[in-house]
Amino acid sequence: MSDAREAMLGRIRQGLARNREFLAHEALAAPHAPPPFVHPEHDADLADLFATELRKLAAHAHLCADHDAARATLRDILGAAGVHLALTWALPALAFPGLDDDLAAIGVERRDVAIAPTAAERAAELRALEPAAACISGVDALIAESATIVVLGGAGRPRLASLLAPLYIAIARRDQVVRGLGQAIAQLQQRAAPDLFAERSSLTFITGPSRTADIEMTLALGVHGPRDVHVIIYG
Amino acid sequence: MATQSIAFHDRVDRALDNRSLQTALGRATDRFVTNRANALALVDDFDDLRARGRAIRASALAQLDDVLVRLSERIEARGGQVFWAADGNAARRYIVDLARTRAVRTIVKSKSMASEEIHLNDALEAAAFTVVETDLGEYIIQLAGETPSHIIAPCIHKTREEISTLFQDHLGMPATDDIPTMTRTARGALRQQFLQADMGISGVNFGVADAGAVVVVENEGNARLTTTAPRIHVAVMGIERVCERLEDLGVLLQLLARSATGQKLSVYTSILSGPRRADEPDGPDEFHLILLDNGRSQIIGGDYAEALLCIRCGACLNACPVYQSIGGHAYGGVYSGPIGAILTPLLQPELRDVHKLPQASSLCGACQSACPVKIAIPDMLLRLRADAVAAGRTDAIERIAMAGWSQAMRSPTLYRVGGKLASLGTRLLAREGRIGWLPPPLDQWTHQRDFPPFAPRSFTELWAERQRRAAGDGR
Numbered sequence: 011m012s013d014a015r016e017a018m019l020g021r022i023r024q025g026l027a028r029n030r031e032f033l034a035h036e037a038l039a040a041p042h043a044p045p046p047f048v049h050p051e052h053d054a055d056l057a058d059l060f061a062t063e064l065r066k067l068a069a070h071a072h073l074c075a076d077h078d079a080a081r082a083t084l085r086d087i088l089g090a091a092g093v094h095l096a097l098t099w100a101l102p103a104l105a106f107p108g109l110d111d112d113l114a115a116i117g118v119e120r121r122d123v124a125i126a127p128t129a130a131e132r133a134a135e136l137r138a139l140e141p142a143a144a145c146i147s148g149v150d151a152l153i154a155e156s157a158t159i160v161v162l163g164g165a166g167r168p169r170l171a172s173l174l175a176p177l178y179i180a181i182a183r184r185d186q187v188v189r190g191l192g193q194a195i196a197q198l199q200q201r202a203a204p205d206l207f208a209e210r211s212s213l214t215f216i217t218g219p220s221r222t223a224d225i226e227m228t229l230a231l232g233v234h235g236p237r238d239v240h241v242i243i244y245g
Numbered sequence: 246m247a248t249q250s251i252a253f254h255d256r257v258d259r260a261l262d263n264r265s266l267q268t269a270l271g272r273a274t275d276r277f278v279t280n281r282a283n284a285l286a287l288v289d290d291f292d293d294l295r296a297r298g299r300a301i302r303a304s305a306l307a308q309l310d311d312v313l314v315r316l317s318e319r320i321e322a323r324g325g326q327v328f329w330a331a332d333g334n335a336a337r338r339y340i341v342d343l344a345r346t347r348a349v350r351t352i353v354k355s356k357s358m359a360s361e362e363i364h365l366n367d368a369l370e371a372a373a374f375t376v377v378e379t380d381l382g383e384y385i386i387q388l389a390g391e392t393p394s395h396i397i398a399p400c401i402h403k404t405r406e407e408i409s410t411l412f413q414d415h416l417g418m419p420a421t422d423d424i425p426t427m428t429r430t431a432r433g434a435l436r437q438q439f440l441q442a443d444m445g446i447s448g449v450n451f452g453v454a455d456a457g458a459v460v461v462v463e464n465e466g467n468a469r470l471t472t473t474a475p476r477i478h479v480a481v482m483g484i485e486r487v488c489e490r491l492e493d494l495g496v497l498l499q500l501l502a503r504s505a506t507g508q509k510l511s512v513y514t515s516i517l518s519g520p521r522r523a524d525e526p527d528g529p530d531e532f533h534l535i536l537l538d539n540g541r542s543q544i545i546g547g548d549y550a551e552a553l554l555c556i557r558c559g560a561c562l563n564a565c566p567v568y569q570s571i572g573g574h575a576y577g578g579v580y581s582g583p584i585g586a587i588l589t590p591l592l593q594p595e596l597r598d599v600h601k602l603p604q605a606s607s608l609c610g611a612c613q614s615a616c617p618v619k620i621a622i623p624d625m626l627l628r629l630r631a632d633a634v635a636a637g638r639t640d641a642i643e644r645i646a647m648a649g650w651s652q653a654m655r656s657p658t659l660y661r662v663g664g665k666l667a668s669l670g671t672r673l674l675a676r677e678g679r680i681g682w683l684p685p686p687l688d689q690w691t692h693q694r695d696f697p698p699f700a701p702r703s704f705t706e707l708w709a710e711r712q713r714r715a716a717g718d719g720r
């Protein structure tokens with residue numbers, strides 16, 4: 011196997027002996043640093059900008075004055091959708107006090123995700139989670155100009171809690187909104203230096219509801235992932 | 246349907262005769278082009294972003310040996326496994342063996358051009374595994390037993406009625422051509438596959454060396470499910486699809502989404518680094534990265550190395566007047582459109598007529614202006630044509646015609662007489678200024694495109710007259 015590796019590297023080096031100069035020259039033709047954001051800056055509040063962009067994607071933004079208002083909004087969304095079972099991040103990871111009480115009060119069962127490694131247990135656990143009508147996660151950042159939700163994996167942060175159910179609710183604080191993708195990546199790396207993936211296997215950007223235009227270029231939402239996306243921003 | 250076994254000209258003929266294909270292609274490519282233009286208009290300085298994207302990709306390729314070593318070492322340090330596949334055969338064997346030793350039954354796949362390129366599904370099915378494509382378009386194509394016709398929209402050539410019939414036959418859907426109903430039907434059927442699948446196979450948009458991660462970009466969520474639900478994730482990546490740092494994604498993802506579909510970012514970007522960690526609640530327990538060479542290490546040392554900068558956005562397809570008329574299948578290979586006309590002869594040289602693909606271009610330059618990494622596609626197509634001529638891979642008629650041309654160019658008299666005859670002849674044949682038919686063997690040209698009549702007076706004549714007039718003006 012390491013033979014195959016050495017042979018491939020050998021072939022690449024042989025090729026590069028001829029073209030490395032051309033490629034290196036192209037590499038120097040422009041800076042590599044990502045711009046912090048790409049749309050012209052205007053002074054709209056970033057949370058407002060996020061909300062405007064999210065609504066353009068047929069998703070819902072809720073700007074709440076404080077934590078209590080956010081709790082009420084969450085109860086309303088779940089109540090209106092008639093949710094009985096919700097997958098969520100673990101409570102410490104969510105850091106949204108009152109969630110357990112609120113869910114109990116409106117008759118929503120909350121499930122943590124814990125997938126076992128064996129094939130049979132994995133399939134059984136997935137089957138048990140699949141009927142959930144909602145999933146709820148926190149966020150690691152919101153990107154205003156593209157209306158993107160940024161979520162890191164890790165302990166207590168199942169990937170399925172932003173993926174499996176038809177309704178997805180992300181809960182964010184106002185100070186988590188940044189303007190652009192470049193900024194968001196720089197901030198994540200700084201926070202988790204030196205190695206963003208030391209303790210997690212995933213970083214996910216979510217921009218609006220699951221969608222497809224595969225049939226006659228006609229937009230259809232919720233093909234595999236959530237169809238209804240709500241972002242609650244408070245504080 | 247083995248499109249590859251049919252001659253290129255016949256594939257083109259079929260496409261040009263297919264009215265519903267023409268309508269679908271026109272509609273879809275128009276939409277892509279408009280969406281892209283709208284998205285670009287919002288960006289402060291898109292050309293600056295393109296320049297950065299090109300530099301980032303060129304930099305990664307210039308150090309490809311080093312970049313791949315870094316990427317593979319990081320992934321192994323995180324508990325992932327890396328397989329260096331010299332060709333499609335090696336990659337197929339590794340994945341089939343892996344599926345066997347892990348007692349896999351069902352495999353779900355999200356879109357991967359690299360695995361199409363090496364016919365991975367055929368190998369897995371031959372080994373008796375159930376393989377399910379989960380991207381809606383790819384799933385439809387799989388049910389129909391066809392191959393994708395567009396990088397971004399694989400079933401762009403199918404009408405809703407055709408798809409409805411497929412779903413009625415295969416999934417027991419009641420008769421309807423309501424698109425939301427069809428989408429829901431597919432979702433339900435595919436959900437069951439995700440829950441029971443043992444292995445998920447995905448493509449890779451970018452490998453990020455210093456992060457030890459692969460990036461998978463999509464809109465549906467099927468790639469997230471493919472890389473999360475099954476206990477084994479296999480990512481198949483062409484070795485050129487790399488960048489050095491996570492920051493590079495701040496440029497590349499923006500270019501990709503805007504160029505491909507006009508979105509600011511695609512709906513889902515999954516950046517995945519090895520198997521799940523011990524305390525993570527979900528994700529695969531095994532992670533395998535296949536580094537697929539399959540001819541790429543030859544390209545990087547050749548005259549077409551620049552083609553490896555491609556980020557597979559599909560913008561050049563949508564911009565191309567030839568692609569708009571003939572669609573992806575006519576190109577015969579996995580990669581279609583202008584970039585496919587370059588990549589297919591290099592990556593799938595075994596296919597029939599591949600040397601003719603560079604002819605499927607009017608060299609109008611629309612592809613290069615659309616390309617987010619500014620690949621000089623028309624220039625490369627021209628050079629590929631010259632290569633084909635130099636290698637003697639041309640038709641007899643073309644060779645005779647070119648020999649005649651060469652004679653005429655060397656004899657002014659012959660040239661003038663020939664020009665006169667052509668001018669007279671073509672004007673006799675023209676209807677409303679276009680020629681739809683030329684006598685054999687020239688009908689090879691007019692069979693698929695019109696030919697303009699020669700100007701009634703040649704440039705030489707006009708020039709001589711102009712000189713005479715200038716002289717007559719005195720002074």
Ligand code: SF4
Pocket residue numbers: 504554555556557558559560561562584612615616617618619620
């Ligand atoms: S050649 Fe350029 S425009 Fe065409 S698919 Fe590749 S990156 Fe996109």
